[in-house]
Amino acid sequence: MGRRIVIIGGGAAGFFAAANLQQLPNDVEVVILEKSNKTLSKVKVSGGGRCNVTTSLDQVGQLVKQYPRGEKPLRNLFKAFGPVELRQWFEERGIPLKAEDDGRVFPTSDSSQTIIDCLREEAQRLGVKVMHGEQVVDLSQKPEGWTVTTSGGKLWEADLVMVAIGGHPKSAAYDWLSALGLELEKPLPSLFTFNIPDSPLLTLAGTSVPSAEVKIAGTKFSYTGPLLITHWGLSGPAVLKLSAFAARHLAEKDYQFQVLVKWDQEWNEDAVRNWVSENRNSQAKKKIVNCPLRPLTQRLWSTLMELAGIPEEMRWADLPKKSANKLINAMVSMPFEVAGKTTFKEEFVTAGGVKCSEVDFKSMQSRKLAGLYLAGEVLDVDGITGGYNFQNAWSGGYVAARHMVEQLKN
Known part of the structure; x- marks a missing residue:
């Protein structure tokens, strides 16, 4: 029997984590479970279809002040992987970026499809499997790992699980997380x-x-x-x-x-x-x-x-x-x-979600539940308009991925 990482959610945080699961042992399978029939849909519409990837604001002290919720815990996260590292990551993969006068950063192609293709190609190169129509309804911890249950009754056994389901306007979307004992802030609209x-x-x-x-x-x-x-x-x-x-x-x-x-x-x-x-x-x-x-x-x-x-x-x-x-x-x-x-347009942003105190932002792992990682808007973190919400997702996905690799190497 091989080992498995299950990533719940095929958005920015989930895909970026998958694209950074490099140097995993050969016996580890990586699966993204996406409830809809398409992935990276928010990336697609961002910036009017141009994708506001991040910001040109690099200093961590100034950067974290652009987040109404999450300012303090994000300091460690952005020190590990911030806008500078993100821009370098894309450029190393042949995706040049440009900063506009207002500080927003876009691909020079002015097309979000450029970013989507890059992420999908990286995930495919690493052998990541993407499963559509798999809505998670239950997550339970076992002595040997985790069991993820989807709406069709299918069970996915996993050694490590990452939750990257994004923000949702209704608390019911998080019921299976609160059932694990994770504390949540009531979700509310932002932006x-x-x-x-x-x-x-x-x-x-x-x-x-x-x-x-x-x-x-x-x-x-x-x-x-x-x-x-x-x-x-x-x-x-x-x-x-x-x-x-x-x-x-x-x-x-x-x-x-x-x-x-x-x-x-x-x-x-x-x-x-x-x-x-x-x-x-x-x-x-x-x-x-x-x-x-x-x-x-x-x-x-x-x-x-x-x-x-x-x-x-x-x-x-x-x-x-x-x-x-x-x-x-x-x-x-x-x-x-x-x-x-x-x-605001199609870019729904949520304040609320899993409390930041539930997560160690140096690894994005749950403080209570070993082997469970959370990143992106599922957490009570949200930024103002200008690429900040994506940066939170990229950074969280990257840090979680690198920690999961180290966990499975040991």
């Missing part, structure tokens, strides 16, 4: 946009500003970055990243809350008030509509004027104090009533 049905800006869908500050009223939660007005509310990196850091708070609010928008992070009320006052003097005869403050677009500026009750024909010299105050407030602290959320 979502804000639905604002009564927004006065819905007709401006597609309008953006490069560096807005978005704050959740009554809290310390705020984030600065590009902001996009949509036909359902607000989106863009500022909103997505804010939703990640405030995920648990917003879930408690049932996604009914108020946000305050300052359209440029450099503004403050005094500066904008002084700008209005100066325009009253220096631009007295000019129409207000023709003098937007950058980076506001003409359409956004016109709408803010309308909301402040300022006619398009009004000159700076004729601007009433009350209307000026309304305009200033709309520029530095415009309120929006959020009533729900929308998943």
Whole structure:
């Protein structure tokens, strides 16, 4: 009888682990069990089909701050295998990568299929078997290893098991893990946009500003970055990243809350008030509509004027104090009533999962159950948009793989 490693989940973490199970003894079989009929589906859609593989942010201290959950345990993981090592790994296999101005890293081919093909070829070269339609419903530890049971009643005996099932919106998806005694945090959505049905800006869908500050009223939660007005509310990196850091708070609010928008992070009320006052003097005869403050677009500026009750024909010299105050407030602290959320494209990210305290991040092995490894979004780790969630998956998969190899060599 030979030995076997079973990897549960054919996503980024699972496949990357399989692709790094090099130098295994010849008697070890590696099997990936995937519940659907396709693997690496999230890699396929990432970055609009280009695959945002990782980030160009290399310093571990800065890198871990991009994770609303998991910052502390990820330090050891990224020291062992971080973005630098990942980029080198792909380039050694003939997949050149490029960093864009915002720090996101993509294959130079601009095609996620390049990454998928590379991972599949590496796994195939190492003799990894991929089994589709195998949904795991039970996992039990035996004196000699593990038994994995799938929905069709099939039993897979294994010496080592790695769980890489990704994030799931419902706790029931993790029942077979909690049955093992693993503690879990309730899964919640992360990285979502804000639905604002009564927004006065819905007709401006597609309008953006490069560096807005978005704050959740009554809290310390705020984030600065590009902001996009949509036909359902607000989106863009500022909103997505804010939703990640405030995920648990917003879930408690049932996604009914108020946000305050300052359209440029450099503004403050005094500066904008002084700008209005100066325009009253220096631009007295000019129409207000023709003098937007950058980076506001003409359409956004016109709408803010309308909301402040300022006619398009009004000159700076004729601007009433009350209307000026309304305009200033709309520029530095415009309120929006959020009533729900929308998943960001196909890239569903979950906050929650198996608690980080359950895992030794130097090996990705369970602290309670020898021979059980966990990596990727199945853990209570999630990053902001920009390649961070994939980096967590790649790093966890790599470290788990190298430790499993050492275990079976001994």
